[in-house]
Amino acid sequence: MPHTVQVIGAGPAGLMAAEVLAQAGITVTIHDHMAAPARKFLLAGRGGLNLTHSEPLEQFLERYGEARPLLEPAIHAFPPEALIAWANGLGVETFVGSSGRVFPKQMKASPLLRAWLRRLEGIGVKLVTRSRWEGFDGTPTILALGGASWPHLGSDAKWVPVLQAAGIEVNAFKPANSRFLVHWSKIFRDKFAGTPVKNVALTYAGKRVRGELMISQEGIEGGAIYALSKGLREHPGQPVVIDFRPDLTVEALAQRLTRPRGKDSQSNYLRKIAGLSPVAINLLRETGTAPDAAGIKAMPLKLERPAGLMRAISSAGGIALDEVDAYFQLKKMPGCYAVGEMLDWEAPTGGYLLQASFSTAVMAARHLASQLKSG
Template identity: 45%
Template sequence: MSYVSDNPLVAPEAVVVGAGPAGLMAAEALGAAGLSVLLAEAMPSPARKLLMAGKSGLNLTKSEPRPRFDAAYRPRPPALAAALDGFGPEAAMSWAEGLGQPLFIGSTGRVFPRAMKASPLLRAWLGRLDGLGVRLARRWRWTGWEAGGGVGFDTPEGARSLTPRVTVLAMGGASWRRLGSDGAWADRFEAEELAPFAPANVGLAVEWSPLMERHFGTPVKGCALSAGDTSGRGEFVISRRGLEGGGIYAVSRAVREGAELTLDLLPDLSLDEIRVRLARPRGKTSVSNHLRKVLNLDAGPRALLQEFARPLPHDLAPLLKALPVRHAGPRPLDEAISTAGGVRFEALDEGLMLRRRPGSFVAGEMLDWEAPTGGYLITACLATGRHAGRSAAAWARAR
């Protein structure tokens, strides 16, 4: 798709700002409703964050019992619930297959395209939008609302102003600045419409002792993590900057809100079973080797035990079941996979339209919600984009 400066869509009926998953889905809904659509993207190419996510396998959604899926979203106000009810995991899978992308479900319920990458799906999606008459304007950066209901842009040809019947804003959150999600749009909103940005699905900063350097890059598997009312098993990595990976991301909200993080390094063994094994004669074997031999404890967990619990007490069993993690808080916002905060749902009606600006809708990570990785993020971006696009189309038709 390409935008041509003399294209008749210089005065489109609908403008979508942001060509990530939420914006592309909003454009699809508006185009399918018969509206002429201009899709304005600040970056040179669309869906950069989606393409980046696809490098390690594009996790589209999560196949699991619906109550468990719904519980992953916090908060889950009526507008978000309505969006996910209209486009949940099954709908996301059908939609991707409709774009010619065969899927498979992994052992944990995560759903991926068989191609694993995002680029084949994106190409097919852009082709569908082209068929609907959607036009893409690259390097168009939204500058805000203008008098008379217009929307302004900085473009390669200079400042431009459009007066569409409806506008859908889908400019992402405030992480991964280099991919276009910089949160700069927040300056155009009233303070009461916004919840402060905070890192979500983010690693923890740890000031390691020099002894940990040889463990950087070591994966830690099979542990159970607990923080506040959030707990579960997950893999993570010891990195130079701290602790990173899905297991840490799953508890990052609770940790961000002040809960202590503890690790159960041996979740399949009880406290008594661990004590029985540790009581076996050690002889001249080091503590670390004894833990390896009698408990089959890997190098990563053993290193964390030494780092966070020295000097080690005589009774190690309680620490092996609940090792307190000493950290310096979440990594910086721009390193987060996603962001909490953004446009409050109280500032929107159930169709995701801004109460203060009739005809302007908001979707995707601009909204104040969060969820763990594992397919929940992309599904909600697609769902809210579709919901905002359909609501915008209905609002435009009614007028």
């Protein structure tokens, strides 16, 4: 009689776990409480599905911070090149963007998901929607229920009390890769909401990152702020410092600014001589920062707080890492594994979130398959 496994959650981690198990000859049923699979995955792919990153693996692994010791073996077992090959096997070609991020050429999640669901159906995986997990029933199980961001798309964290009742420690969820609130003036907000601030460097609590920002109605977001979000969230109170010309030294910029302004307005002068965009010039005004070399290279911006879990790209918190073994099996619930964003790890955007979700699913599914086959 074939072995039977249930996978709870039809996001990318759950679908990947089901594929690995089915290819090992195991009968798999996926349960998801939503009406359709991978809702958050589809949303993430609307602006370009960032599958993984092409940077050297050692640098890649540093992005996981304190969770690296647990995640590293899984990412070695299913690294970025394996994820790219898997996507190619579905007929989805990929490319490496200028930032090193890896995307499908079609820049969407829906073609990949359609091909993936066809493959899963072809290898016998059954998908049951509108089916919510209510507790461990002795069936070998892989839990892939997600974290707590964008709850209306499925990751509503309603599984937390079930695991806590079993004595499993679950750390409180917090927004990660989130917009931070800023009290803009109405004039600035109305003029610049939706405007990118490109090629900047941000410094907070001794950490410096390069990237891009986006001005929003409520505050500021984008890859550079996401990369600092853990420090900003856990050690609030100080302004983030923005360097608008990270490729120039203060001295080189100061030398440029000695050139006479002539009949140019200050804005035109700063645009021509310092290379500042209109949004950068107005950010200096908004914060009352002098438009000299020191101010352009180190403008302080006071942030209020993260915007909240509802629209955060991802969440920190979840199952404490010491509650699972090296294969992501729950120590207090043998035969039950937890993968993806259910676990208490976080990473910046750039492909790191999906990569770890896929890799933990592969590691857990391979181990469960081997356990079942060995009896």
